[in-house]
Amino acid sequence: MWRRRSFHGPAALRFQAGSYHQVVAPLLRNHTQVCNFASAAGAVKHEIERPRTLDEAQNCFHSMTLMQPPPHVFEFCRLLGAVVRMRHYSSAIGLIERMDVLGLACHISVWNIFINCLCHLKEVDLGFSALAKLIKLGLRPDSVTLNTLVNGLCSKGVISKAVMLADEMSSIGFEPDSFTCATIIKGLVRTGKTDLAVGLMGKWEKVSGRLNAFAYNTAIDGLCKQGRVIEAFSLLNRMVQRGIQPDVVTYNTLIRAQCNMGQWHEVHRLFQEMVQRGILPNVITFSILVDAFCKEGELSEAERVFEMMAQKGVESDVVTYNSIIDGYCLHNRVDDAAKLFGLMLERNYAANVVTYNALINGYCKSKQIHKAWLLYQEMLGKGLIPDVATHTTLIGGFCLVGNFHAAALLFDKMHAYGQPPNVQSYATMLDGLCKAKQVDKAIAVFQQMENHQLEPSIVIYNILINGLCNAGKLEPARELFKGLSAKKVEPGVVTFNTLINGLCNEGHISEAFTLFNEMEGRGCVPNSGTYNVLVRGFLRNGDKLSVEQLLREMNQKGLAADASTAELLLDLLSNDASILKLVHNI
Numbered sequence: 001m002w003r004r005r006s007f008h009g010p011a012a013l014r015f016q017a018g019s020y021h022q023v024v025a026p027l028l029r030n031h032t033q034v035c036n037f038a039s040a041a042g043a044v045k046h047e048i049e050r051p052r053t054l055d056e057a058q059n060c061f062h063s064m065t066l067m068q069p070p071p072h073v074f075e076f077c078r079l080l081g082a083v084v085r086m087r088h089y090s091s092a093i094g095l096i097e098r099m100d101v102l103g104l105a106c107h108i109s110v111w112n113i114f115i116n117c118l119c120h121l122k123e124v125d126l127g128f129s130a131l132a133k134l135i136k137l138g139l140r141p142d143s144v145t146l147n148t149l150v151n152g153l154c155s156k157g158v159i160s161k162a163v164m165l166a167d168e169m170s171s172i173g174f175e176p177d178s179f180t181c182a183t184i185i186k187g188l189v190r191t192g193k194t195d196l197a198v199g200l201m202g203k204w205e206k207v208s209g210r211l212n213a214f215a216y217n218t219a220i221d222g223l224c225k226q227g228r229v230i231e232a233f234s235l236l237n238r239m240v241q242r243g244i245q246p247d248v249v250t251y252n253t254l255i256r257a258q259c260n261m262g263q264w265h266e267v268h269r270l271f272q273e274m275v276q277r278g279i280l281p282n283v284i285t286f287s288i289l290v291d292a293f294c295k296e297g298e299l300s301e302a303e304r305v306f307e308m309m310a311q312k313g314v315e316s317d318v319v320t321y322n323s324i325i326d327g328y329c330l331h332n333r334v335d336d337a338a339k340l341f342g343l344m345l346e347r348n349y350a351a352n353v354v355t356y357n358a359l360i361n362g363y364c365k366s367k368q369i370h371k372a373w374l375l376y377q378e379m380l381g382k383g384l385i386p387d388v389a390t391h392t393t394l395i396g397g398f399c400l401v402g403n404f405h406a407a408a409l410l411f412d413k414m415h416a417y418g419q420p421p422n423v424q425s426y427a428t429m430l431d432g433l434c435k436a437k438q439v440d441k442a443i444a445v446f447q448q449m450e451n452h453q454l455e456p457s458i459v460i461y462n463i464l465i466n467g468l469c470n471a472g473k474l475e476p477a478r479e480l481f482k483g484l485s486a487k488k489v490e491p492g493v494v495t496f497n498t499l500i501n502g503l504c505n506e507g508h509i510s511e512a513f514t515l516f517n518e519m520e521g522r523g524c525v526p527n528s529g530t531y532n533v534l535v536r537g538f539l540r541n542g543d544k545l546s547v548e549q550l551l552r553e554m555n556q557k558g559l560a561a562d563a564s565t566a567e568l569l570l571d572l573l574s575n576d577a578s579i580l581k582l583v584h585n586i
Helices: 004-008 019-030 054-066 073-085 089-101 108-120 124-136 143-155 159-171 178-190 194-204 213-225 229-241 248-260 264-276 283-295 299-311 318-330 334-346 353-365 369-381 388-400 404-413 423-435 439-451 458-470 474-482 493-505 509-518 528-540 544-557 563-572 577-585
Strands: none
Touching: 054 073, 054 089, 073 089, 073 108, 089 108, 108 124, 108 143, 124 143, 143 159, 143 178, 159 178, 178 194, 178 213, 194 213, 194 229, 213 229, 213 248, 229 248, 248 264, 248 283, 264 283, 283 299, 283 318, 299 318, 318 334, 318 353, 334 353, 353 369, 353 388, 369 388, 388 404, 388 423, 404 423, 423 439, 423 458, 439 458, 458 474, 458 493, 474 493, 493 509, 493 528, 509 528, 528 544, 528 563
């Protein structure tokens, strides 16, 4: 082995791109010797306790190295495994290097742990260098060695090399097993290459035992997340045809996909089918249903499923409670949410940040900011760390009740709390400042956002343009609008409507109409809001001819006049029969 400093990346030890086929593959093909490791006779005399901390592990290791004779290498591996489970990968490497100095590392199991640690440290190239070295030392890699490297490549996102290694395994007598294939499938799906994953599965399906339920479930999940549910069901059929039985994970994935698409009949069919197959729905199954019903506003159905869980002996978890609490809050039933929150605590469930965020949002929406703030303080008291969503929700809550000063204070403290504002946080704060007529402060916050390398969304620009227009600052609003193209941000219909409305309110009706005529050329179709704004502008300007022309267009496009436009039309043009007829037709 090499000293610790070497795995930080010297060129001499790095496994360079393309070197696998030049160095490692020939070694694997030509290697025939296996290290003759003499097993220690009998059990280890001294009991080695499983360490709870790194210090305990290191002390135990030191004691083991002093024993005469030393414990069997498997005892060292057991200790190293404990260190790896603690995620002290560098420390494990240090212990292995010490074993090498003492002549205790001549076993493939030790090298497998060594390579695994390198892969966890994203040093997969050095893992391959270690592979080359262990072969030169007379050790023979096993399937664990190669699977570890496949997993390391996939974790690093180098899936093509993982596939190449899997192919090479076959040529040297190590057939890729279910772990190899599942690891590659997972890597491909995670990087969005689901088509390639499904294609490889077609190849591997020809060899018995290479694909297991985990591999199929991973690919089915990838297809579902891309909205390709029909293909997911086709893969399910292939899975069953090859004698691999779907499990609760398979059905949970498909049920979630159908819930997201609102296919409730299919959800019911899948639920019945899994029960008929003897697959019991678990807490995740029920939580998926509860969450879906809550998002659809079907709270009574969510409550029914929640009760069914208790009847079936399936214990709810914090995710289930969070879904219902959030559902109550989203549909203005914050008191019911608070009761369920209390029941959750009584049953000794630990509320997490998601729980508190849902309830804080409910109180903020119902303008009970004092209760939201008390929950925030309770979070801190319990050692929970409020996240960006918590702070953004509270900022919005303070703005909703008109306490813009408190909102600004909390916004300014987000960096100090280790939770820098995101785009949504800025949007919430900017909206509050603009509504408070503090447009200059809003511009300063916007500049701060750009200084922090955050890219403003079109929502941010809409808020600022609206704020500037409402403050009568048309020139800065125009400049902001004109600068969108340079920033590669496309204005939407809301952006156009906002500026058109601002121009109309300031009497710049011709400029507003010019902007209206530009919309379709810029890929933005005017909606009823656009027409209503312009109609009101022309009405105030006394331009009956333009009003009539716009109303005819609205009639042809099936667009309706809103209440304020209709009221203004009736007030100003109640004696004009032709316009009244148009109003009644839209």
